[in-house]
Every structure is written in structure tokens, then in C-alpha cells.
Amino acid sequence: MKMNAIGLLFGIAFGGVLAASNLHEYDTIHFMLRLDEFDVFWFMGSAIAVSLPLLWLLERRGVATPLGGELVLSRSRPERHHLRGGALFGVGWAIAGTCPAPALVMVSSGAVLGLVAIPGIFLGLRLHERRQSGPHVGDGEHRSLTGSGV
Amino acid sequence: MFDVLPDRLPWWIGGPILGLLIVGMFVVSNQPLGASGAYVQTAGLLRRRSDVAVWRVWYFVGMFLGGVIVTQVLRSGAEFRSGYDALREVLPLWAAVPVVFGGATLLGYGAALAGGCTSGHGMCGTAQRSPASVAVTVTFMATAIATTLVLRLVTGGAL
Numbered sequence: 602m603k604m605n606a607i608g609l610l611f612g613i614a615f616g617g618v619l620a621a622s623n624l625h626e627y628d629t630i631h632f633m634l635r636l637d638e639f640d641v642f643w644f645m646g647s648a649i650a651v652s653l654p655l656l657w658l659l660e661r662r663g664v665a666t667p668l669g670g671e672l673v674l675s676r677s678r679p680e681r682h683h684l685r686g687g688a689l690f691g692v693g694w695a696i697a698g699t700c701p702a703p704a705l706v707m708v709s710s711g712a713v714l715g716l717v718a719i720p721g722i723f724l725g726l727r728l729h730e731r732r733q734s735g736p737h738v739g740d741g742e743h744r745s746l747t748g749s750g751v
Numbered sequence: 752m753f754d755v756l757p758d759r760l761p762w763w764i765g766g767p768i769l770g771l772l773i774v775g776m777f778v779v780s781n782q783p784l785g786a787s788g789a790y791v792q793t794a795g796l797l798r799r800r801s802d803v804a805v806w807r808v809w810y811f812v813g814m815f816l817g818g819v820i821v822t823q824v825l826r827s828g829a830e831f832r833s834g835y836d837a838l839r840e841v842l843p844l845w846a847a848v849p850v851v852f853g854g855a856t857l858l859g860y861g862a863a864l865a866g867g868c869t870s871g872h873g874m875c876g877t878a879q880r881s882p883a884s885v886a887v888t889v890t891f892m893a894t895a896i897a898t899t900l901v902l903r904l905v906t907g908g909a910l
Contacts, residue, residue: 612813725859
């Protein structure tokens with residue numbers, strides 16, 4: 602139950618930051634990928650510049666999280682599916698000018714074509730799921746996600 | 752509604768806030784904030800699977816609500832529009848629909864194959880110093896920039 606509230610709160614904050622930064626606009630992503638505007642690169646870079654050292658420090662300290670046990674970061678080696686998936690994702694990202702989180706905010710903002718992007722994303726995820734057995738998650742790392750708690 | 756937010760929050764405010772959110776989620780729950788994972792779990796719930804991480808469905812709903820709060824409440828409130836301004840200058844609506852749908856399907860498939868998207872690999876995975884995530888991020892940035900260049904060439908510089 603607590604975890605559901607945390608999920609909702611962090612979702613609101615995440616969606617809010619994306620919306621405030623206009624990352625839900627096709628133009629923002631397109632101008633970035635056209636290398637005309639570097640704001641999104643700086644946005645992503647500064648998010649990593651803040652989170653990477655903090656997570657490193659917290660992991661070294663062996664911090665106990667209230668809802669998920671001891672903090673453990675996941676690191677995996679690149680495999681072929683990472684590169685192939687990343688390559689396809691990049692092509693689709695450039696064409697659709699959005700990715701999973703900003704597509705939701707696109708609809709929040711009243712941009713009706715977001716209602717076309719979201720089913721497309723669902724379809725793409727589903728097409729892959731049907732081709733392979735076993736769980737796949739989509740959170741960057743292969744962390745167990747089953748169960749209603751953590 | 753209230754029009755209290757600027758048109759665009761500068762990256763040096765938004766980026767660090769997002770970084771703190773990533774850290775905060777790990778500190779509270781030891782979980783990454785990946786958006787495509789939220790789609791997978793939401794699809795699982797809709798198909799009544801038994802092994803759904805329900806909190807990720809709440810996360811999915813939250814992202815939408817966060818967008819509503821910022822774009823409709825804290826800003827002046829947006830009206831319905833097609834979106835995709837730059838694309839719509841090149842394509843009429845009937846042609847934009849299959850392009851957006853096709854691109855979205857491709858990125859969804861790619862995210863599933865790679866095991867994450869811009870948030871899961873690009874932000875959270877890189878912040879965890881995962882070599883796989885760095886590889887995914889470098890790859891999608893490269894193909895996205897290359898694809899945009901191709902689109903630009905195909906449209907004679909219009910896009």
C-alpha cells in the first residue's frame with residue numbers, strides 16, 4: 602500500500618518536472634536531436650551529475666531503505682540485445698519525437714497526437730513480449746518487479 | 752489555470768530536481784524510476800495478469816497527473832491541439848498519425864528489447880554506473896541523431 606502511494610507521488614513529481622521542462626513537446630525533442638538546442642542534453646546530464654555521485658556514496662554506506670531493503674545498485678554488461686534494442690529505440694524516438702514518460706504528459710497537455718503515440722508504445726512492448734518467453738521489465742536493469750509490494 | 756510557472760523551466764533547475772527524484776526513489780524503495788516498466792505493468796494489469804507490480808501502475812497514473820497539474824493548473828491551461836508543431840508544418844494530420852504511431856511502436860519494441868528507455872537506461876541505469884545502460888544510451892542517442900538527420904534530408908530541410 603505504501604509503495605503504491607510512493608509510486609503515485611514520484612510519478613506526479615516526475616511527470617511534473619518533464620512538463621515544466623517542456624519535454625512532452627515534439628519540438629523540444631526534435632530540435633535537440635537536430636542539435637539546434639542543447640537544453641535536453643544538459644537536462645539529462647545534470648540529472649545524472651546529481652544522482653550518480655549521490656547513489657555511489659549511498660551504496661558505499663550500505664543505506665537501508667524503508668521499503669526495499671538495503672540499497673543495491675544493478676550493473677550489467679552490455680549484450681547484443683542492449684545494442685539492438687537501443688538502436689531501434691533511437692530510430693523510433695526520433696520519428697515519434699517522444700518516449701514513454703513524455704508521451705503521457707503530452708496527453709495531459711492537450712496534444713491529441715499523444716493518444717496515437719501511447720497505443721503505439723504499448724503495441725511495440727507487446728510485440729516484443731510475444732516473441733520471447735520469461736519476464737522482461739523495462740527499467741534499465743533486471744530487477745525483480747513482481748508482486749504488489751516492492 | 753493559475754499561470755505561475757514560466758513557459759519552460761531552465762534545465763539547471765529541472766535536471767537537478769530530476770536527479771534528486773531518482774536518488775529519492777532509490778533511498779525510499781531501492782527501485783529505479785523507469786517509465787517503460789510502468790507501461791509493461793499497466794498492460795499486465797489491463798490483461799489481468801497475476802504478477803503485476805501495482806505500484807508501477809500508480810506510477811504510470813502519476814506521470815499523467817503530474818503533467819495535468821503543471822500544464823493545466825500551474826500554467827494558464829492548454830487547449831486541445833494536435834501537438835507535433837514542427838512535424839505538422841510538413842505533414843497533414845492524416846499523414847502524421849501513421850508516422851507517430853509507427854515511430855512509437857518502434858521505440859516501444861526497442862525499449863522492450865533493450866530492457867529500458869530514456870528514463871530506465873538513460874537516467875537511472877547510467878546513474879547506477881551500469882555499463883549496459885551506458886551502451887544503450889550512447890546507441891539510442893547516436894541512432895536518434897542520425898535518424899533526425901535522415902528525416903531532415905528526406906524533407907529537404909523542412910523538418
